[in-house]
Amino acid sequence: MTGLQRAAREWLPPAGVIVAALLAWELGVRALRVPDYILPGPIATWQAIWQWHRAIWFNAAQTLYTTLAGFALALAGGMGLGLAIGYSTLVYRALYPLLVAFNSVPKVAIVPVLVIWFGIGTVPAIATAFLISFFPIVVNVATGLATLEPEWQDVLRSLGASRWDIFRKIGIPRSLPYFFASMKVAVTLAFVGAVIAETVASNRGIGYLMLSASARFEVPLVFAGLVVVALMGVVLFAAFSIVERRLTGWAYRGQVGIGA
Amino acid sequence: MPAGGRPADEAFVRFEGVTLDYAHDGRAVRAVEDISLSVRRGEFVVIAGPSGCGKTTLLKTAAGLVRPTRGEVRVGAAAVAGPLKIVGMAFQNPILLPWRRTLDNVLLPLEIVAPYRERYRREQAAYAARARELLAAVGLAGFEDRFPWQISGGQQQRASLCRALIHQPELLLLDEPFGALDAFTREDLWQVLQTLWMERRFTVILVTHDLREAIFLADTVYVMSARPGRLVSRTPVDLPRPRTLEDTFTPAFTATYHAIRRQVGEGRP
Numbered sequence A: 001m002t003g004l005q006r007a008a009r010e011w012l013p014p015a016g017v018i019v020a021a022l023l024a025w026e027l028g029v030r031a032l033r034v035p036d037y038i039l040p041g042p043i044a045t046w047q048a049i050w051q052w053h054r055a056i057w058f059n060a061a062q063t064l065y066t067t068l069a070g071f072a073l074a075l076a077g078g079m080g081l082g083l084a085i086g087y088s089t090l091v092y093r094a095l096y097p098l099l100v101a102f103n104s105v106p107k108v109a110i111v112p113v114l115v116i117w118f119g120i121g122t123v124p125a126i127a128t129a130f131l132i133s134f135f136p137i138v139v140n141v142a143t144g145l146a147t148l149e150p151e152w153q154d155v156l157r158s159l160g161a162s163r164w165d166i167f168r169k170i171g172i173p174r175s176l177p178y179f180f181a182s183m184k185v186a187v188t189l190a191f192v193g194a195v196i197a198e199t200v201a202s203n204r205g206i207g208y209l210m211l212s213a214s215a216r217f218e219v220p221l222v223f224a225g226l227v228v229v230a231l232m233g234v235v236l237f238a239a240f241s242i243v244e245r246r247l248t249g250w251a252y253r254g255q256v257g258i259g260a
Numbered sequence B: 001m002p003a004g005g006r007p008a009d010e011a012f013v014r015f016e017g018v019t020l021d022y023a024h025d026g027r028a029v030r031a032v033e034d035i036s037l038s039v040r041r042g043e044f045v046v047i048a049g050p051s052g053c054g055k056t057t058l059l060k061t062a063a064g065l066v067r068p069t070r071g072e073v074r075v076g077a078a079a080v081a082g083p084l085k086i087v088g089m090a091f092q093n094p095i096l097l098p099w100r101r102t103l104d105n106v107l108l109p110l111e112i113v114a115p116y117r118e119r120y121r122r123e124q125a126a127y128a129a130r131a132r133e134l135l136a137a138v139g140l141a142g143f144e145d146r147f148p149w150q151i152s153g154g155q156q157q158r159a160s161l162c163r164a165l166i167h168q169p170e171l172l173l174l175d176e177p178f179g180a181l182d183a184f185t186r187e188d189l190w191q192v193l194q195t196l197w198m199e200r201r202f203t204v205i206l207v208t209h210d211l212r213e214a215i216f217l218a219d220t221v222y223v224m225s226a227r228p229g230r231l232v233s234r235t236p237v238d239l240p241r242p243r244t245l246e247d248t249f250t251p252a253f254t255a256t257y258h259a260i261r262r263q264v265g266e267g268r269p
């Protein structure tokens, strides 16, 4: 099979489904004469995107910024806390129930509190993105450490390695693929968090754009916002899937199972 | 190099009544029972026995990875209470770290064992040269930069042998290092190991379930019974060295083989 054929085999089915869905959507809207202020068709949506592309671009950039800022904080914090939890049973026992409780709280419920502390704007969006994407990173990194192969530990122990040596030489490298694997899940969550916070408490961002458009009954613009949100989500997920693949070449050789 | 100038008949390693029970489902499972044997400095001892008789367990007591339930192992003057830096161990599986290239896998002990670890940064080039030399000695020249999953099982086993030797241990513990290999590779590695040992004269305890391998390599062959592992025989092998594969078909070799077999048979209940 040539590279071209393989690419075709990989891309044709999803592309076909998307085209078919768009077609069905447009035809359905036309056949049933659904007005634009209830459900605009893809063409009307596209026209809205084109008409508002400056505003969309501006707000999408803002959302991207808050998403990535919150995600970066979550990466650093999640890696740190995950390693601490994986390293020390004491830290694990002390923090795990709290973390689970914290993760069970719907993050939308926290946004008003963030608004009280930080006011309307960028900070609550970054904070929400951070809060919502932090947990899966912690869990994944801790899992990587908790499932260290006893044989690897024996190799190091037989050399008289300390717990800290074992942590440095195999614990951290072993948890990295888990960390990378958690990134693509976490970045999608961070994005969701940022958009949610913007709809509740912001004057910028794609979430805010959609909310204000719906307040003005500019339904095609709402749908334009939805499409852009979906596209950004896919792009972020794909980008970090590639990052993961790049960074964990050996993990894909079946040496290590990847926790989701 | 270890062993230089010391009396050859000094007991370097002593197992004294080593018994080990594993706790399993709340019950004690006896893996090895009352093992006593001593190993001279520079001696090549092979312990042979059927699968599950406690060979790995016995080696782990010498490596300081598990404590005997009763009895003790002495290495040098002291009882083993934990891993010793003068010991190198190669495990039943190669267990190379998949994110390290072969060379870096071999260098691992030097990053951990004193006094090498303190000098590691300064001496890195010299250490790498030593690792390359060792890899070349086992036939892995040119494979230094491959990852473990890019080399064959036999090559991984060779690399694991290098890792056990790189910090120039006085005592080398080998757990069925060739058990999973095909006959050709296995016999090739017997010779590699024999050559290394004749050059460097470290003390070796190797466990195996292969009597031919045992006789080819050993100064002394011990045979263990099935679980719980007990010693059933001790046989000195005084075939001249270096031994060749042809030697394994000589009457002297075959006679030793049959003698050991017979003792094992008598040892059965």
Ligand SMILES: Nc1ncnc2c1ncn2[C@@H]1O[C@H](COP(=O)(O)OP(=O)(O)OP(=O)(O)O)[C@@H](O)[C@H]1O
Residues within 6 Å of the ligand: B022, B023, B024, B029, B030, B031, B049, B050, B051, B052, B053, B054, B055, B056, B057, B058, B092, B209, B227
């Ligand atoms: N961690 C453990 N917990 C409980 N039982 C164990 C444990 N490790 C080994 N055993 C048991 O102790 C016995 C001896 O095990 P060991 O691994 O030492 O055997 P072995 O001689 O090395 O076998 P093989 O040749 O198959 O490697 C076996 O019956 C095994 O089931």
Ligand SMILES: [Mg+2]
Residues within 6 Å of the ligand: B055, B056, B057, B092, B175, B176
């Ligand atoms: Mg074993």
